[in-house]
Amino acid sequence: MEGHILFEIGLALMVVAAAGLLAARFRISIVPFLILAGMVVGPHAPVWGVLDFRFIQSAPLIQFMGRLGVLFLLFYLGLEFSVGRLLKAGKSIFLGGTTYMLINFSLGMALPFLWGWPLREALVVAGIISISSSAIVAKVLVDLKRTVRAETEMILGLMLYQDVFVAVYLSVLSGLVLRGSSSPLEVLKAASISLGFMLGFILIGRKLAPRINRLLNVPSDEIFMLIVFALLTVVAGFSETIHVAEAIGALLVGLVLAETDHFERIEHIVVPFRDFFGALFFFSFGLSIDPTSLDGAIWPALIAVVVTLLGNFIAGVVAGRKAGYSYYGSTNIGLTITSRGEFSIILANLAKAGGLLPLLQPFAALYVLLLAIIGPLLTKESKWIYSKLAVVFKWPAIKERKQRKQAMES
Amino acid sequence: MSLIKEIDLPGIGRKFQVNARSGDKLVIVVHDDGRREIHHFDNDDPEESISMVTLDDTEARRVSGIIGGMAYMPKALESVDVAFDEMVFEWYKVESGAKAIGKNIGELHIRKKTGAMIIAIIKKDKRIVNPGPDQVIPEGATLVVIGDRKQVKSCKELILHGSL
Structure with a gap:
């Protein structure tokens, strides 16, 4: 029977848009809603006449658009990524970021080993657990009007540090996971191929920057966009043929184009595409998860959430105190960085592509669902949490505003 | 600063x-x-x-x-130029012999040719904030020009000579 593919895609977009509206209503990040929406519909969903929410015909197409979403997300990360900025951020960011990574990465490795999961799965879980969602964090800070606070500099610095870490980690991990081998020699070979590809690409990109500059020097936005997207897709597709994750290819194109004069123009045109296809990415990830398969993932995800909250909080407070922020500021750091989102899902997707334990996807879905909601909530309630903790740890209480006192006196 | x-x-x-x-x-x-x-x-x-x-x-x-004093210049100051990093604001009085008098901002191509921008025109009690391209340069008015030093300088020349 001939399917009504356009209508199915239309329905899928309706579900995505509805999830977005709900997220806006509840003032929560859109990411958990999109994943949840994807999980609710799918092959097990009911059919009401023409309204077919199983998305059987269109699933491959939605999956493909989600794939493009990853490319745009990583391309954008590459554009924004800057080692120079990180170096400028200073010693306290570097120390704080390293402290954070040491604590949380080792916790993330320890958990799957305790559960008896194999090495490659453990590496994926460590990544899922240690990398915050810089998008959610930035949005929460803006929404809560915290951008002005001193410790926000440190929080954003930590996000910058993690972005650099993600880029390197993804490339090494994709080599390991996609090669599908486990002998140490093969693993080493795979990792060096992807690292070599990255370095080579960046070096050549640097050399060719003036030429790319001239190539992109077209007044028409339409042609400009076509060139940029062609570069993006070709490089990402080529990476895949040599077993380097296509996401890394996209990231590399972003890195190289960030060096050109057209950086801002590219950023401008890519944002709507990133948002659209990115939303479909989270939706298609949810779609790929069968809610009945969640059983085995519930406990690991819950334990991982608790461990993440503890590890992040401790790392945040330690990093904040070392950098000279107040106890309250440091608490803010520790609570704000707990949000998880896009990177955890990208890693879970990578695990799927490499044929690792299928349990990883429902695990990541539950984990991100919980922390994308809990993280922003903790951030919002940080004052209340601090006041409770201050009693336990004998930290100084937050100063009451002077103005109120004056107002009462007068 | x-x-x-x-x-x-x-x-x-x-x-x-x-x-x-x-x-x-x-x-x-x-x-x-x-x-x-x-x-x-x-x-x-x-x-x-x-x-x-x-x-x-x-x-x-x-x-x-x-x-910045564009809508109402503080009385204590005669003529002002404010520098902010590379960016300069300058209050420039159009002299009576300037060639640009009577022409409008659009036909002078001020922004395209010099890179500077006229963000306000002050004449006696009349103030035009953010003038459009069809705004005519009046004689004796004070223009508030923004740009880097070079751009502001070439904008002043353009006003004076009518071309660059």
């Missing part, structure tokens, strides 16, 4: 911390989406802001014009 401290906020925008001579502390956050947040801090408590104002892009420009 070391009283302003600039701090990058990656993914959000840029923060400007102003410690005014009066002892007040003001922090302005310019968001990448165009919003501006202005916070006022107490002298002895650098952590919690006392009050804040959020402006959208258009409002922020209006307010900056008022603060």
Whole structure:
């Protein structure tokens, strides 16, 4: 029977848009809603006449658009990524970021080993657990009007540090996971191929920057966009043929184009595409998860959430105190960085592509669902949490505003 | 001017911390989406802001014009030029012999040729803030020009000679 593919895609977009509206209503990040929406519909969903929410015909197409979403997300990360900025951020960011990574990465490795999961799965879980969602964090800070606070500099610095870490980690991990081998020699070979590809690409990109500059020097936005997207897709597709994750290819194109004069123009045109296809990415990830398969993932995800909250909080407070922020500021750091989102899902997707334990996807879905909601909530309630903790740890209480006192006196 | 401290906020925008001579502390956050947040801090408590104002892009420009003296020049000052990093504001009086008098901003191609921009025209009691391309340059008016030093200089030449 001939399917009504356009209508199915239309329905899928309706579900995505509805999830977005709900997220806006509840003032929560859109990411958990999109994943949840994807999980609710799918092959097990009911059919009401023409309204077919199983998305059987269109699933491959939605999956493909989600794939493009990853490319745009990583391309954008590459554009924004800057080692120079990180170096400028200073010693306290570097120390704080390293402290954070040491604590949380080792916790993330320890958990799957305790559960008896194999090495490659453990590496994926460590990544899922240690990398915050810089998008959610930035949005929460803006929404809560915290951008002005001193410790926000440190929080954003930590996000910058993690972005650099993600880029390197993804490339090494994709080599390991996609090669599908486990002998140490093969693993080493795979990792060096992807690292070599990255370095080579960046070096050549640097050399060719003036030429790319001239190539992109077209007044028409339409042609400009076509060139940029062609570069993006070709490089990402080529990476895949040599077993380097296509996401890394996209990231590399972003890195190289960030060096050109057209950086801002590219950023401008890519944002709507990133948002659209990115939303479909989270939706298609949810779609790929069968809610009945969640059983085995519930406990690991819950334990991982608790461990993440503890590890992040401790790392945040330690990093904040070392950098000279107040106890309250440091608490803010520790609570704000707990949000998880896009990177955890990208890693879970990578695990799927490499044929690792299928349990990883429902695990990541539950984990991100919980922390994308809990993280922003903790951030919002940080004052209340601090006041409770201050009693336990004998930290100084937050100063009451002077103005109120004056107002009462007068 | 070391009283302003600039701090990058990656993914959000840029923060400007102003410690005014009066002892007040003001922090302005310019968001990448165009919003501006202005916070006022107490002298002895650098952590919690006392009050804040959020402006959208258009409002922020209006307010900056008022603060910069474009709508009403402080009486104590004769002619002003304000430098901010590389950026210069200059109040330029159109002399009677200038070739650009009677021509409009669009046909002079001021922005295209010089890179500078006329953001206000002040003539006696009349003030035009943010003039459009069909605004004619009147004789004896004071133009408020913004740009870097070179751009502002070539803009003044363009006004004087009618071409570059």
